[in-house]
Amino acid sequence: xxxxxxxxxxxxxxxxxxxxxxxxxxxxxxxxxxxxxxxxxxxxxxxxxxxxxxxxxxxxxxxxxxxxxxxxxxxxxxxxxxxxxxxxxxxxxxxxxxxxxxxxxxxxxxxxxxxxxxxxxxxxxxxxxxxxxxxxxxxxxxxxxxxxxxxxxxxxxxxxxxxxxxxxxxxxxxxxxxxxxxxxxxxxxxxxxxxxxxxxxxxxxxxxxxxxxxxxxxxxxxxxxxxxxxxxxxxxxxxxxxxxxxxxxxxxxxxxxxxxxxxxxxxxxxxxxxxxxxxxxxxxxxxxxxxxxxxxxxxxxxxxxxxxxxxxxxxxxxxxxxxxxx
Amino acid sequence: xxxxxxxxxxxxxxxxxxxxxxxxxxxxxxxxxxxxxxxxxxxxxxxxxxxxxxxxxxxxxxxxxxxxxxxxxxxxxxxxxxxxxxxxxxxxxxxxxxxxxxxxxxxxxxxxxxxxxxxxxxxxxxxxxxxxxxxxxxxxxxxxxxxxxxxxxxxxxxxxxxxxxxxxxxxxxxxxxxxxxxxxxxxxxxxxxxxxxxxxxxxxxxxxxxxxxxxxxxxxxxxxxxxxxxxxxxxxxxxxxxxxxxxxxxxxxxxxxxxxxxxxxxxxxxxxxxxxxxxxxxxxxxxxxxxxxxxxxxx
Numbered sequence: 200x201x202x203x204x205x206x207x208x209x210x211x212x213x214x215x216x217x218x219x220x221x222x223x224x225x226x227x228x229x230x231x232x233x234x235x236x237x238x239x240x241x242x243x244x245x246x247x248x249x250x251x252x253x254x255x256x257x258x259x260x261x262x263x264x265x266x267x268x269x270x271x272x273x274x275x276x277x278x279x280x281x282x283x284x285x286x287x288x289x290x291x292x293x294x295x296x297x298x299x300x301x302x303x304x305x306x307x308x309x310x311x312x313x314x315x316x317x318x319x320x321x322x323x324x325x326x327x328x329x330x331x332x333x334x335x336x337x338x339x340x341x342x343x344x345x346x347x348x349x350x351x352x353x354x355x356x357x358x359x360x361x362x363x364x365x366x367x368x369x370x371x372x373x374x375x376x377x378x379x380x381x382x383x384x385x386x387x388x389x390x391x392x393x394x395x396x397x398x399x400x401x402x403x404x405x406x407x408x409x410x411x412x413x414x415x416x417x418x419x420x421x422x423x424x425x426x427x428x429x430x431x432x433x434x435x436x437x438x439x440x441x442x443x444x445x446x447x448x449x450x451x452x453x454x455x456x457x458x459x460x461x462x463x464x465x466x467x468x469x470x471x472x473x474x475x476x477x478x479x480x481x482x483x484x485x486x487x488x489x490x491x492x493x494x495x496x497x498x499x500x501x502x503x504x505x506x507x508x509x510x511x512x513x514x515x516x517x518x519x520x521x522x523x524x525x
Numbered sequence: 526x527x528x529x530x531x532x533x534x535x536x537x538x539x540x541x542x543x544x545x546x547x548x549x550x551x552x553x554x555x556x557x558x559x560x561x562x563x564x565x566x567x568x569x570x571x572x573x574x575x576x577x578x579x580x581x582x583x584x585x586x587x588x589x590x591x592x593x594x595x596x597x598x599x600x601x602x603x604x605x606x607x608x609x610x611x612x613x614x615x616x617x618x619x620x621x622x623x624x625x626x627x628x629x630x631x632x633x634x635x636x637x638x639x640x641x642x643x644x645x646x647x648x649x650x651x652x653x654x655x656x657x658x659x660x661x662x663x664x665x666x667x668x669x670x671x672x673x674x675x676x677x678x679x680x681x682x683x684x685x686x687x688x689x690x691x692x693x694x695x696x697x698x699x700x701x702x703x704x705x706x707x708x709x710x711x712x713x714x715x716x717x718x719x720x721x722x723x724x725x726x727x728x729x730x731x732x733x734x735x736x737x738x739x740x741x742x743x744x745x746x747x748x749x750x751x752x753x754x755x756x757x758x759x760x761x762x763x764x765x766x767x768x769x770x771x772x773x774x775x776x777x778x779x780x781x782x783x784x785x786x787x788x789x790x791x792x793x794x795x796x797x798x799x800x801x802x803x804x805x806x807x808x809x810x811x812x813x814x815x816x817x818x819x820x821x822x823x824x
Binding site for chain 1: 617795802
């Protein structure tokens with residue numbers, strides 16, 4: 200399981216790295232903004248990939264963790280004058296704690312029940328944000344200050360872009376290492392066959408919780424960055440559509456594979472830009488795209504060979520032996 | 526006490542809507558263990574199909590109009606449900622894809638249906654082209670309108686028919702048999718996929734009935750109305766015990782009552798939090814629901 204990260208195709212990665220650094224320098228403000236949005240989606244998709252891709256748990260309420268990170272930073276920086284760096288740390292912790300708390304009772308459930316519980320949970324978080332006073336209600340929170348180190352303020356979009364780029368690089372490194380570690384192997388084992396994994400002494404619930412908590416943590420991080428980037432947040436950014444878009448990013452590119460997930464996130468951001476003239480069709484086409492991907496390329500547009508072989512062994516669709524329609 | 530009883534009557538109507546949609550969830554889940562995420566959107570499609578039919582009438586829309594709207598809506602939405610199964614789900618079921626892929630497909634179908642309707646009917650609320658008189662009768666201080674009574678009676682009729690169909694007809698027998706063991710059923714010479722299609726058709730038709738009645742009852746519809754309603758109907762299916770037909774109806778009524786009382790005593794903006802809270806509690810504490818049987822997941 201040792202994937203040569205830098206040896207193989209290292210030229211390509213270095214080229215990509217240079218392009219990403221150069222984007223704000225050679226393009227205008229508009230494309231820098233698009234690239235920044237892509238950065239978030241990469242971060243969010245990488246986080247969700249731990250849950251969906253590595254551990255095989257479908258989470259339809261991932262934007263809840265995103266919301267927790269955003270609101271933590273939003274509330275702490277505007278109302279309590281806390282520094283951004285402390286708030287992003289707390290945001291990630293809150294998101295992780297929430298992920299574990301919601302995970303403990305629900306991760307024992309059947310996989311399709313889990314999807315619905317997370318969906319309901321995501322809606323609950325959004326409704327709490329919408330109905331509570333401390334979150335600013337439907338209008339949300341505005342005037343979130345930009346992060347600063349000493350007297351150096353990340354004021355411009357270009358600086359924020361680089362800040363996010365650093366976070367994305369860190370996330371890629373951490374998640375790549377995790378995926379190839381003992382933990383990552385345990386996740387894949389659970390995803391492929393949970394009973395067999397348990398029989399081999401892999402504690403299913405523990406590793407699922409770990410995946411859920413870590414995924415939530417990255418969602419929280421992305422949320423904090425989102426808050427300072429937009430400087431205003433509102434509950435409508437954290438609805439089901441957000442969760443669905445992140446899921447699309449994970450599924451489209453190549454589920455369970457870092458480069459695939461990044462490709463997916465970039466596509467999810469770039470496709471609407473390409474379809475600007477018929478933007479009403481956007482979400483409809485996304486839905487169709489999800490269906491087509493699942494039918495024709497179930498492992499994404501850019502799956503790894505190894506992964507394809509692993510997934511060729513299908514699990515039975517029908518679960519129980521006993522159940523009646525009556 | 527009168528306010529309480531009045532709310533219960535209103536809750537019963539909402540509950541029948543939830544119940545009718547929950548039936549579709551339950552039947553499809555019972556037969557192929559698929560959580561048809563797009564089911565709530567079929568309900569929405571039903572409302573819009575009824576809208577289109579009723580828009581054709583000028584002037585007074587009588588019972589013939591409503592009947593026609595119901596029939597057309599059931600046929601159209603039933604066929605769309607059948608098409609969704611054929612196009613989106615069947616290739617995956619035949620390939621024996623992992624469950625995750627089926628669920629993701631269902632999410633995609635849901636988005637596609639919602640926004641296809643948005644593209645054809647526009648994003649804003651549409652007023653249902655029918656005005657029924659708001660008259661009714663009183664029992665004590667509790668008022669029951671004729672619309673409410675009609676909805677409840679019609680739902681009871683549907684339930685009786687469904688019970689007879691599933692338990693007395695040979696088709697119902699085949700469906701129950703597939704739910705128990707699809708391989709053995711196909712070995713008995715029963716065209717399993719055709720019956721899965723039939724289940725989708727019936728489930729979608731029931732959702733369409735709920736959609737038309739919802740449009741008539743509330744007076745306005747929107748392309749996103751199926752999302753929340755579908756989620757709550759799923760909650761109803763879980764409360765009653767997913768896979769169980771009687772449970773779906775019972776769950777719908779329970780959810781309707783709990784939600785309506787929650788609105789009265791806690792506040793309307795927390796209504797949905799209430800419903801999802803119940804969903805999570807049930808899934809965690811009693812995933813088999815009130816009337817469901819234990820289902821073991823074979824991994």
